[in-house]
Amino acid sequence: MSLIEITEVRKSFGPNEVLKGINLDIEPGEVIAIIGKSGSGKSTLLRCINGLESINSGSISVAGAQLLPDELHLKALRLKVGMIFQQFNLFPHLTAGGNVILSQAVVKKTPKPEAEAIARQMLDRVGLAAKFDAYPDELSGGQQQRVAIARALAMRPIALLCDEITSALDPELVGEVLAVVRSLAAEGMTLLMVTHEMKFARDVCSRVVFMHHGKVHEIGRPEAVFANPQTPELKQFLGML
Amino acid sequence: MSYHFNFGWLLVYYPELLKGTWVTIQLILIGAVFGVSLGVFCAWVRALGPAWLKPIVSVYVELIRNTPFLIQLFFIFFGLPSLGLQMGETSAANLAMIINLGAYSCEIIRAGIEATPRGQFEAGASLAMTRFETFRYVVLLPALKRIWPALSSQIVIVMLGSSVVSQIAVEDLTFAANFIQSRSFRAFEAYFVSTFIYLTLAILLRLLLKFIGGRLFQRKAAR
Structure with missing residues (x-):
């Protein structure tokens, strides 16, 4: 059984469907980078995993704790996954x-x-x-x-969700935060991070998820995803077209 | 102008003034402590509380904020006994002030709560705190800090407004002033002195609230 199981997750804001059936299983100790254009649903996916956003359909579980919209289940889930925000909070x-x-x-x-x-x-x-x-x-x-x-x-926590945690920082301060994340990864912490730090994603992550229009468009090991993107959307995102 | 000022009566009537001042101080202390507590509770309901409680609190707040304080006081003291709810004049005055300040401070405190950045609630939630725990430990103190000057002013307003409780024979400072002028016929002097005492009380109350705010919001080490 995977540590985090995301199955057919759909999420809409009004008529706008942001997540269109996401499937993603994450093993213990994996470091996953989620990349993609703004509006592709990456932050929403992260926020759904610890219940900051409710999902319309599908299921999410973390180490057996099911995401259900009542306070008891949410608490059990949130004790297992921590979250770091762009604005520190x-x-x-x-x-x-x-x-x-x-x-x-x-x-x-x-x-x-x-x-x-x-x-x-x-x-x-x-x-x-x-x-x-x-x-x-x-x-x-x-x-x-x-x-x-x-x-x-x-x-x-047994996993950490990082939502663009270096995006609000001055460039010279990014390194010190990424160094901490890198050491966590080395210690075996399961990490799921939305990031724009492509170099970091390439160096540290075990898998990279490219999201596009609310779907997992491409997924794979960073060397494969970055060096050999399969879809024109990812090529364009990486600036290769 | 041939009026001769005469404050000689002060020597005779100062016990009444002192007693009235003390009653006014008690009224505002009780009114402020319980009124602000009620206000915090109602603000929580209106901003974050359960849906079924919201309309009840809304009706209460709007009813109080859109009717005169004197009528509220009369309703409690003269009206409620018809329903079998009898109380002494001091209890009626206390209740009226608590209810009045509760409604006004509710709206002030709610503004403070609603100005809380969303990220604070999300941080609390992501740390597995319940909504109420997040309110209690994360949101409340910074919210009160934001609106403390406005809340302080409202408390002073209620203190000054307490002068109308003399109308139901609570022997407060205004009651004492009325009593003295009716006995001595020294209206100017009696109201001059009571005005001065109210002014002093208001300034002292503001200083007290500033002091409390300073203690409440002071930065202290986590230990």
Whole structure:
């Protein structure tokens, strides 16, 4: 059984069908890059996987937890998949440490000293041990995004969804975030990332998914997808036409 | 002008003024604490709460915001006993102020909640927090911070508006002023002094609210 099973998923916003029957199975430890033009449905697919968007038909399961629209099932699913956002979405009234502690304390009822120890450990893992007491607006974009990664990791997810996590960053800050993602991949974390970093996708990912008009248009190992695209749409997207 | 100002009566009637001031302070403290609590609850309902509760809260809020406070007070004190709901004048005044501030602060706080970026709710959800947990731990404090000046003003308005409770014989500051002027016939002086006390109370209340806001929203280490 695959870790994440996406079967015939359809999603519409009003009359506009954004996902037109997506099938994708992801094995533990895989790093998947989802690429495609804006409007092709890549972010929507990611948001469907942890229930930020409801699906119209089809099914999604993560390690046996089925995506169902009630709070109990959503919670079980979201405990298994973490999500990192383009705009970081740190909680502005809490320090970096407080951001990482909060959901552990609220959701998992982890005792404060233990939650704090985990928070320090996770911030250390993303290279921000010294920023425990800093507020989000005192951090650079790259640091904020790394805190967001630490916050997601503190919940001990078995997979991470990354929604264009470097798109809002200044170019010189992209590297530090990608370095963290690279180390997670090396440690065997299952990653599903929507990205425009083609070089990163080529170097780190085990498979690349090219989405086009709400469908998985092409899928394969990065060397095959990038070097030898089969469809004119992918060729055009990669600038080869 | 041949009017001779005379504040000599203050020596006789200052206990009434002190008592009235204390009653007014109690009215606004009770009204503010419970009124704002009610406002937070109603704001949660209107912005994020269950669909079946929304119309009930909407009717309450619009009813209170579109009728005079004095009528609300009279309705509670004189009207409700007809339904068997009898209460003392102080309880009626407290209830009227809580209900009034609850409705106005609901709309102010709701504005603060609705100005929350969508990403905050999504971050809370993606960390497996329930909608209510996200509201309680992520949304509420920054929302209150956003609207704290407006909320403070509304509390001061309700404090000043509390002067009408003297109409149902609550012995507040206005009641004391009326009493003194009817005894001493020193209308100018009596209302001058009570005006000054209201002004002082309002300024002190604003300072208190600013202090509370500072404590509530101050940055502190996570430990």
